[in-house]
Amino acid sequence: MTTVQATVPVRAAGVGLRAVGHTYGNGHTVLRDVELDVAPGEIAAILGPSGCGKSTLLRLVAGLDAPTAGTITVDGRAVTGIDERCAVVFQEPRLLPWRDLAGNVALGLPKGTSRSAGARTVRHWLDVVGLDGFHRHRPRQVSGGMAQRAALARALVREPGVLLLDEPFAALDALTRLRMQDLLAEVQRAAGTTVLLVTHDVDEALHLADRVVLLGAAPGHADGRAGATVAVVYDVPYPRPRDRARPELAALRAGLLERLGVPRPTPAEEHSP
Known part of the structure; x- marks a missing residue:
């Protein structure tokens, strides 16, 4: 794939959370007193055990849900409602089967975009994500990875200040997932948008993110019903694009896995056949 070039660099937006909490109507609290700052143009990966509120946090930033506490x-x-400065990519592409890929991507265009300008923008971003020649294909005619590329293009046509990604590559096969990670890194470098990426994959987080945010209940409150939600932030102090085999990432990976409940192997386990 050729080097990605954005039509116009995005005006990246910073994100701030102050004492943010969210309790569902059934009384279940998933987030409490979350404090977080994401700088403009930064990629922040959000990790944590299932049910800790990762996807909820993303929905709150997008304005799809409202926090029950904090700002x-x-x-x-x-953020007081669905926020035009943000665009979301979900785990599933969520493409309309009766529209071709170009028609699906066009759904993301800002209101008031002229037909000619919209067509140019749609074509540009479909080409950027590697779908040149597939503009008129229907979702059923392309692979899962290609459909997810179209979903990414649909978000990018908004030229969002913040791109919110909710496990966007989780349903893809391993090789396609690696290619999509590299594509995302290249697109972000060209467009400059801020990215919040929810993932369960520690290696994905370390490959893509400038910082990794680990969500979890405060010590002594593992059930999540009391206490603060801890957002431990790990810096990944290596330039992007980043070599997946970089040896310095191993210590960060081990530390993150340990915080997620995967203990480091003992010397005997490391050398066992």
Whole structure:
């Protein structure tokens, strides 16, 4: 794939969370007192055990749900509903089967975009994500990886200040997932948008992110019903693009896995056949 070039660099937006909490209608609290800042143009990966509120946090930033406590800002302005400064890519592509890929991507265009400008923008981003020549294909005619590329293009046509990704590669096979990670890294470098990536994959987080945010209940409150939600932030102090085999990442990986409940192997286990 050729080097990615954005039509116009995005004005990246910072994200701020202050004492953010969320309790569902059934009384179940998934987030409490979360404090987090994501700088403009940064990639932040959000890790944590199932049920800790990762996807909920993403929905709150997007304005798809409202926090029950605290405030969220994007570019210094409070999020009070579905936020036009953000775009979301979900785990499933969620493409309309009766529209071709270009028609699906066009659904992401901002209101008021002219037909000619919209067509140019759609074509550009489909080409950027490697779908040149597939503009008129229907979702059923392309692979899962290609459909997810189209979903990414649909988000990018908005030229969002913040791109929110909710496990976007989880349903893909291993090789396609690696290619999509590299594509995302290249697109982000070209467009400059801020990225919040929810993932269960520690290696994915370390390959893509400038910082890894580990969500979990405060010590002594593992059931999540009391206490704060701890957001432990790990810096990944190596430049992007990043070599997956970089040896310095091994210590970060081991530390993250240990915090997630996967203990380091003992010397005897390391040398066992």
